[in-house]
Amino acid sequence: MSKLFSLIPLLFLVVQPKEKTYPIGQILTNKGEILFWLYDETPNHKKSFVELAKAGYWDSLTFNRVIKNFVAQGGCPDTPEGFSKSPYLLKPEFNTTLKHIYGAVGGGRDNNTEKLTAGCQFYIVQNKKGLPKLDGNFTVFGQVFKGMEVVDAIVNVKTDSLDAPLVPIKLDVNIIELTSKQLKEKGYQNLVK
DSSP states (O other): OHHHHHHHHHHHHHHHOOOOOOEEEEEEEOOOOOEEEEEEESSHHHHHHHHHHTTTTTGGGGGEEEESSEEEOOOOOTTTTTGGGSSOEOOOOOTTTOOOOTTTEEOOSSTTTTTEEEEEEEEEEOOOOOOGGGTTSSSEEEEEEEEEHHHHHHHOBOOOOSSSSOOOOBBBBEEEEHHHHHHHTTOOOOGGO
């Protein structure tokens, strides 16, 4: 019986719950690293972004449209077909609490009447005053918390008449998992509720 009691503390050590992690969007470019929070309030857009990032979908693509005081947009296959090459379309997930503020990450789309997001497309708001005219028209699914100086540098490159950078800015898009402790250590405690 005493052997059983001596094993009980060992069982508690073995069955420690794993600390919760949060999926963080990471974009690596030749201009630097961008990190952004993915909102639970837009579950389908979040799931789509995570799945495509983990599959390496964007890693051969670029920021194909950059406009100062507007957005840095990427992910669309660099072909004339553009959105028609999207792997799928997503229904909008508009949320009145998620606004197009500086650093907001949203899903791109063409002028379809249902306001469906192209699964391949995302943009980052670079206008410091935000872009309220996009609220309720495009789904915001994330918020940059590190690397807006990188986005600012991206929108300041020389572009052609279609707003594509003359020197391509390649994407390396990943999902990194961080614990609340790691986020707090990096100074991002306000992200975890």
